[in-house]
Amino acid sequence: MGGQSRDGGKAKPLKAPKKGPKELDDDDKAFLEKKRAEEKARKDLAAKAAGKGPLNTGTQGIKKSGKK
Numbered sequence: 001m002g003g004q005s006r007d008g009g010k011a012k013p014l015k016a017p018k019k020g021p022k023e024l025d026d027d028d029k030a031f032l033e034k035k036r037a038e039e040k041a042r043k044d045l046a047a048k049a050a051g052k053g054p055l056n057t058g059t060q061g062i063k064k065s066g067k068k
Contacts, residue, residue: 024032
């Protein structure tokens, strides 16, 4: 087993510098605010629904028609 080094082959590309903070105009700000409000409403509804029990508790079983 020869003494191989890791120097050969393609060099790894350098990491790109991080982008600075993006400037947001009024439309972007309004969109983000609307998105946050919708997410909050969705979480509130989910928490409210979680307080109640399941809609189908499984006591009904398989529904069968009256025909035989």
